[in-house]
Amino acid sequence: ESVIMASIKCNCGKVELKFPTYAPRVSTECCCNNCRQRLEYLARLGGPSVPDTPFVASKWPNCVEIISGGNLLFAYKLNSTTQFCNMASSCCHTFLLGRHSEYDGNCVTAQGEAAVYSDLTEGSIKPYARFFSNQWSPERIQKCERKLIGIWVDESTGDIVGEEGYKDLFEAHIENISRPLPSDAVGVKFDEILEKLGRDNIIIVSDE
Secondary structure (H helix, E strand, O other), X not given: OOOOOOEEEOOOOOOEEEOOOOOOOEEEEEOOHHHHHXXXXXXXXXXXXXXXXXXXXXXXXXXXXXXXXXXXXEEEEOOOOOOEEEEEEOOOOOEEEEEEOOOOOOXXXXXXXXXXXXXXXXXXXXXXXXXXXXXXXXXXXXXXXXXXXXXXXXXXXXXXXXXXXXXXXXXXXXXXXXXXXOOOOOOEOXXXXXXXXXXXXXXXXXXX
């Protein structure tokens, strides 16, 4: 019996990408400015509104099968120096995938607040920590629905730091996102899609 793999669609349904697994490797809440700004850019173009809550960022194996709408994908970066690259649909300006060459290991990132998941295993997206919680005020964090351990980067040293218990969580996170791709994965990697779209066609939002 075949296993139905999870997929992600843009809001109007014209673009669908299928993952090689039925659940993400890990999910976290994220308070980073990059996650918010990449959705705000799309919202200005007519995409989904941006909620005033931490985003749930799920790490999926870096291999997707383009089921439909490959010609509607476009790539963008918030500025020319960032290592974050994002992919969205041009039909309804939905964020679909993001990738950071250092943070994401063998994975890509998807956010359920932006796109529409299909065929997920029930309960498979359950954040276990809150990344970059230092970018929100303590008062704002206290209003969050989930009580999660905060993890962030010390900007002065570049070290990963956090609240009590963060070390074991972060070690498990790195182990999960660094695992090899499934041997039977069907599809293309994020960078292969970029090559097809043309790296010269990556939109740079602002260098101000």
